[in-house]
Amino acid sequence: MTFKINILGCGSATPTLRRNPTAQVVNVLERHFLIDCAEGTQLQMRKFGIKFQRINHIFISHLHGDHYLGLVGFISTLHLLGRTKDLHIYAPEALGDIIFSQLKASKSFLSYHIEFHPLTSQKNELIFEDNLVTVHTIPLKHRIYCNGFLIKEKEHPYRLDIKAVEAHKIPIAWYHRLKKGEDYIENGVKIPLSTLTLPPVPSRSYAFCSDTAYHESIIPIIKGTNLLYHEATFLEKHEARAKKTFHSTVKQAAKIAKKAEVKQLIFGHYSARYKNTTDFEIEASSIFENSKAVEDGAEFSIDF
Amino acid sequence: MTFKINILGCGSATPTLRRNPTAQVVNVLERHFLIDCAEGTQLQMRKFGIKFQRINHIFISHLHGDHYLGLVGFISTLHLLGRTKDLHIYAPEALGDIIFSQLKASKSFLSYHIEFHPLTSQKNELIFEDNLVTVHTIPLKHRIYCNGFLIKEKEHPYRLDIKAVEAHKIPIAWYHRLKKGEDYIENGVKIPLSTLTLPPVPSRSYAFCSDTAYHESIIPIIKGTNLLYHEATFLEKHEARAKKTFHSTVKQAAKIAKKAEVKQLIFGHYSARYKNTTDFEIEASSIFENSKAVEDGAEFSIDF
Numbered sequence: 335m336t337f338k339i340n341i342l343g344c345g346s347a348t349p350t351l352r353r354n355p356t357a358q359v360v361n362v363l364e365r366h367f368l369i370d371c372a373e374g375t376q377l378q379m380r381k382f383g384i385k386f387q388r389i390n391h392i393f394i395s396h397l398h399g400d401h402y403l404g405l406v407g408f409i410s411t412l413h414l415l416g417r418t419k420d421l422h423i424y425a426p427e428a429l430g431d432i433i434f435s436q437l438k439a440s441k442s443f444l445s446y447h448i449e450f451h452p453l454t455s456q457k458n459e460l461i462f463e464d465n466l467v468t469v470h471t472i473p474l475k476h477r478i479y480c481n482g483f484l485i486k487e488k489e490h491p492y493r494l495d496i497k498a499v500e501a502h503k504i505p506i507a508w509y510h511r512l513k514k515g516e517d518y519i520e521n522g523v524k525i526p527l528s529t530l531t532l533p534p535v536p537s538r539s540y541a542f543c544s545d546t547a548y549h550e551s552i553i554p555i556i557k558g559t560n561l562l563y564h565e566a567t568f569l570e571k572h573e574a575r576a577k578k579t580f581h582s583t584v585k586q587a588a589k590i591a592k593k594a595e596v597k598q599l600i601f602g603h604y605s606a607r608y609k610n611t612t613d614f615e616i617e618a619s620s621i622f623e624n625s626k627a628v629e630d631g632a633e634f635s636i637d638f
Numbered sequence: 639m640t641f642k643i644n645i646l647g648c649g650s651a652t653p654t655l656r657r658n659p660t661a662q663v664v665n666v667l668e669r670h671f672l673i674d675c676a677e678g679t680q681l682q683m684r685k686f687g688i689k690f691q692r693i694n695h696i697f698i699s700h701l702h703g704d705h706y707l708g709l710v711g712f713i714s715t716l717h718l719l720g721r722t723k724d725l726h727i728y729a730p731e732a733l734g735d736i737i738f739s740q741l742k743a744s745k746s747f748l749s750y751h752i753e754f755h756p757l758t759s760q761k762n763e764l765i766f767e768d769n770l771v772t773v774h775t776i777p778l779k780h781r782i783y784c785n786g787f788l789i790k791e792k793e794h795p796y797r798l799d800i801k802a803v804e805a806h807k808i809p810i811a812w813y814h815r816l817k818k819g820e821d822y823i824e825n826g827v828k829i830p831l832s833t834l835t836l837p838p839v840p841s842r843s844y845a846f847c848s849d850t851a852y853h854e855s856i857i858p859i860i861k862g863t864n865l866l867y868h869e870a871t872f873l874e875k876h877e878a879r880a881k882k883t884f885h886s887t888v889k890q891a892a893k894i895a896k897k898a899e900v901k902q903l904i905f906g907h908y909s910a911r912y913k914n915t916t917d918f919e920i921e922a923s924s925i926f927e928n929s930k931a932v933e934d935g936a937e938f939s940i941d942f
Binding site: 347348373374398399400406410432436440477 | 651652653654655677678680681684685701702703704707708710711714715718730732733735736739740743744745746781782
């Protein structure tokens with residue numbers, strides 16, 4: 335029941351010897367999602383032992399270079415490694431041409447198919463769904479069109495109270511209906527679900543919100559999420575700069591976390607002007623206790 | 639009188655933790671040229687202490703990703719660092735759209751001007767010239783349109799033989815004409831140039847040839863060059879593979895060096911299948927003695 339986030343890059347604007355720009359791999363129930371893919375991402379994956387071919391779905395927040403310039407190289411490397419599985423890319427519409435014009439210029443005929451899913455909506459919408467997991471966009475407020483992503487387990491089944499179930503001699507063939515939440519009728523009498531089952535374990539979720547200005551509209555979307563990654567490009571003393579560039583201060587990130595009642599906040603996308611993250615952690619925890627500055631290579635798990 | 643080549647990347651196809659794909663910086667008489675710009679090049683520049691803003695001219699051989707995918711990120715970083723000087727890019731025509739469509743998608747308005755020089759000719763042609771240096775294309779034989787580059791000092795002036803010049807009481811105002819190679823007429827008698835001057839120091843040159851199949855047409859263009867970088871993707875045992883992919887074996891690179899009578903051969907662009915370069919050096923030197931395998935971070939000087 336893995337739900338794990340690997341930070342491959344958490345700097346902003348440009349790669350440095352200390353930090354790569356944005357990229358993360360989310361493993362949710364063995365679905366491996368890549369979120370953003372800055373220049374150098376494939377090298378970070380090698381460094382941190384991420385298996386390239388496990389990634390079948392890539393989500394790109396927006397078309398600033400520090401969030402996607404490693405993508406065409408990654409696509410090309412998957413081909414060189416002999417990939418045959420489809421690769422799904424969810425990204426702002428213009429990225430389609432950017433990818434395919436480069437493949438055309440290099441006369442590359444990929445060994446696999448890319449299914450490009452253009453994102454255009456300004457609304458919170460479902461963009462991925464399978465039997466266990468959903469991904470929704472989180473419309474953000476940035477200089478250009480930008481989405482965060484909410485990755486969520488679907489509701490888990492009710493858990494059978496085996497003793498109670500056996501006492502009522504409920505046929506095994508009926509178990510899956512109990513798990514779905516149906517009541518059981520015994521000799522015309524309804525046995526309440528709550529006497530036969532325990533409530534489902536809660537569904538876990540991860541919200542990625544970068545890049546964005548302080549934007550309260552995201553609060554209902556990410557309400558109560560287990561783990562929130564929110565960009566924190568600046569310290570409070572540079573709030574004016576944050577406003578001008580449609581980024582957030584770390585205190586603003588913490589305010590969003592608090593108002594959305596998330597369980598834990600992690601943050602990154604630091605401006606290169608800061609030497610370390612000590613002041614970021616001080617400012618964040620003054621508003622929201624359970625918060626942490628990320629670094630490249632960090633790993634976070636969401637447990638039940 | 640610097641003439642220096644810094645190897646930023648010498649692997650092929652894809653970045654690995656050991657080698658970056660192709661990029662080189664050539665400093666010729668304080669003109670700083672970037673040749674090719676694979677993903678990760680700007681990080682290699684930071685690692686090897688190359689000053690970003692000194693680069694005013696970028697030459698791109700061809701549009702396979704391992705030769706240019708770091709370019710848009712580098713352009714963007716120059717902007718973030720506040721560049722105002724023009725940047726000249728010489729590259730296959732299609733790269734113009736690839737660059738400008740990405741700048742458009744990110745709504746980036748650069749702080750400086752890019753002058754894009756599209757390369758389309760199949761012939762050896764002059765593409766850069768100033769008072770001291772020229773750059774010519776070297777048409778190569780690859781799967782897609784591809785040029786090498788010949789970087790050359792212009793002819794140096796004749797050197798005055800000061801004792802002889804003073805003995806003939808030649809006016810100082812005439813010196814620059816002697817340096818250009820004009821004879822001097824004294825009382826109607828021609829004083830031969832050779833009695834007044836020493837021959838110019840030889841002009842130095844560097845030839846970059848990657849990617850290419852074995853291609854003898856380049857020999858007259860690079861004849862006698864001081865330093866030749868020639869791709870050597872494969873060892874001899876993989877010659878069939880080299881032929882199929884329009885690459886060269888290291889022995890083929892050495893044959894070109896020998897036939898072109900260059901002073902020194904360096905080679906790279908190794909396929910990732912080889913663990914080290916020992917066999918490359920053995921095979922190369924069996925044909926051309928003064929040859930050397932390059933690694934990322936290597937530096938070569940061309941002396942008089």
